Amino acid sequence: MPDGGRFNVSTKYNPHEIEIKWQEVWERDGLYKVTEDPDKDKYYVLEMFPYPSGDIHMGHVRNYTIGDVVARQLTMTGKSVLHPMGWDSFGLPAENAAIKSNTHPATWTYKNIERQIANFQRMGFSYDWDRKLASSDVEYYRWGQWIFLQFWERGLVERRKSPVNWCPDCKTVLANEQVLGDGVCWRCKSVVEKRDLEQWYFKITEYAQELLDDLDTLTGWPERVKTMQANWIGRSEGAEVDFTLCDAEGEPSDQKITVFTTRPDTLFGCTFFLLAPEHSLVHELVHGTEYAADVAAVVEQAKRETAVERASGEAPKLGAFTGRYVINPVNGEKVPVWVSNYVLMDYGTGAVMAVPSGDQRDFEFARKYGLPVPPVVVAKGDPLATELAGYCDCHMKDAPWEEAYDGPGIMVQSGDFTGMQGGKGSEGMKAVTESLLERGEGRFSINFRLRDWLISRQRYWGNPIPAIHCPACGLVPVPEDQLPVVLPQDVDVTKGETLADHPEFYETTCPKCGGAARRETDTMDTFTCSSWYYIRYADARNSEAIWDKDKADYWMPVDQYIGGIEHAILHLLYSRFFTKVFRDMGIVEFNEPFTNLLTQGMVKMDGEVMSKSKGNVVSPDEMIEKYGCDALRAYILFMAPPDKDLEWSYEGLDGMYRWLGRVWRLVTSAAEESASGCGVAASGDAAAKKLHREMHRVIGKVTQDIAAFQLNTSIAAMMELTNAAYEYRNTVEEGSRDLALMRDVAETLTLLLAPYTPHMSEELWREVLGKDVSVHRASWPVFDAGAASADVVEMVVQVNGKVRAKMQIEVGVAEEDIIAAALTEVSDWIENKEVVKVLVVAGRLVSVVVK
């Protein structure tokens, strides 16, 4: 007898056999194919598509299992569910791997994709494979080129020279978003350098305001992600102020330098003026003067500072006077122009009006170089507020302060504005800006930290930019009818070749004038490929258009998106930008691509993310071999809530397998007993009622938990139902068991488990319970609140907050009777004491307060 115990089990739970069997059947039956069904509500579940880096790891298992459970459960509730899968298959690792293994990136990539498809199929994920896509397929990337041309037509593409991030290791430029906080490359973690290069940009800044504003509409997104995006966009309100260059005598020139400030109300406190070392005017201002050497030293020093030092704010503030001055437009004062390393070229205009009394950085600089610090905005309680009251001119040149004051306060020594309220967003700020506006020397302005998206990459394995450089016509887009620009296969990356080493690729003729011209040899950032794939799934095989609008309208937006927090800014911001442009192009009807976002936690080992380099990778294969994918799926969900990081441990997987075995035996024996009819239906007794109630409670709990992504507790609830069913069997004698109820419980458990353990459920449903149609086409059990509610509840009695007794109370008993019963229960505790108050919390407790 293979199985002992009290059950007559004819077959043992044999996951491997049944999993493979059903995977083949589902594949043959096309179980997961979906089409637009106008009679059903649609639901689009999407997990971020993977990079084809080889075999799947536990992070993939977790991510895709979460999505699979949601997709399957929603299908059972009658929705038309889109659940596709594809690959983000362009990118640098393929080139690196190709160099290492002396193959071609395409060979490596497509071999890995095949491997991952097999992995995913073995995990039993319910993807509609007919919609499979890979971003390196020409059928896909041609539409990426089409998008580029559309963006160009709309003025959203620009090629320009500016200081850019260069990764020396990846040998390519990077977008700002791809440089991490400490100034390193997001992919290889090497320190990024600045280079002055001509590159292609997508003008995402045109949508900065909307990308910020619409964060408020994303009620289904984690606050954390929205905050990160808002910080990244970094909107500040303020003013542009024009300063006129003048000579040492204060004689104005016709040259102006504009600054951006959030505090125009402090203009009267501006005692010096700063240019970034990279500012284009620096050289011109000092060339041939006695100041040139000192300024050049600062410029050189700034260049030597690494991105890390400069970003950390730890580099000491250095400055040099240029010998030149500007005129402060509010009071005509002559202000010295300095160059300093703490002014950033890529924020605002690269020039700053320095107000040392109101800005800590300026304050430190002024103290270091002996520049005056006149107070202009003084806090209410500060003694200077009374001391300087009424002084419109500069009476005090140097505030006796240890640090700058940047809070709200009263304006002093500020001409006509003296006495007004100063501070961020204050009346003084508005008044000063309005007065500048009248004189044409300033204007209200909003500045964003967000920069345009640098999309060109000097690498081979990417989507070619469809542009042509013509000596006569300049930059010319590749005409739409000449798409796709096919990425040639005969480039040898093992020799370090790129498209720029491939004359057969770049030698071409100008589409405009027909003359000899050079094709662009940069490829696009892979994030351009991932910014629209989720819409392409709606119509993945379309060769006539990027997608059919009716199909996109039906499926989009994505109802539930699932992926890692590492894309909080990168992919998620870029995709929102693409979506808004598509909407303006009229090819989609929605504003935001992802209605609900779940950022699933990482799977770690010894406190660290699993990675090949750390050698702490756990492979799903051997666990599938031993326990089957159903046990693995259920286990990884049971270990922790989906959004929390998870420390991998094998302890417990055994227990999960054991539970599935318990369910297996329970369902099997219930099916056999109800079929053979042995035993008398004795419905209505207390034990049966209790089990029936528990079944309905669990239906409710599991349904609710899935909707809230509390998949760990939903599994716990199903375990409770299993335990309740076993308890019923163990306490009620054979012969008086309610076999119809047992069968009902067995079917319910099988249905509830179907999203989690699709193969075991299918085997039980069809082979054991004898159903004709797949469990995955069955209806999700309906929660009946009435059936779940008990007729007797346990209530506790507290005396002064401490539990002193428990009692069984029938539902519907009047409150005064409950109180009377409670007082009897705790009579020992309230003897000789005065009962001050009695509170009843319905169905839960009675609280007695005594003195």
Place this chain on the structure above:
RNA sequence: GCGGGCGUGGCGGAAUUGGUAGACGCGCCGGGUUUAGGACCCGGUGGGGCAACUCAUGGAGGUUCGAGUCCUCUCGCCCGCACCA
């Protein structure tokens, strides 16, 4: 420095609006079944105490009949951002 999150048994983790702290699982202990082991079934399992009880959610206060949950302070860990004018 700023912003956000988290601290609950030996472990992973549960706890509607404040309402029986520790669900569920692992591990451990005991019992049954078994030639034995495994598997399976049943029971126990936060600390202290023979017990009635009592102490327990990082720490200290507070609000409340009642606090893991709310408030104040504090310690520790993690994650973002960081010279943004």
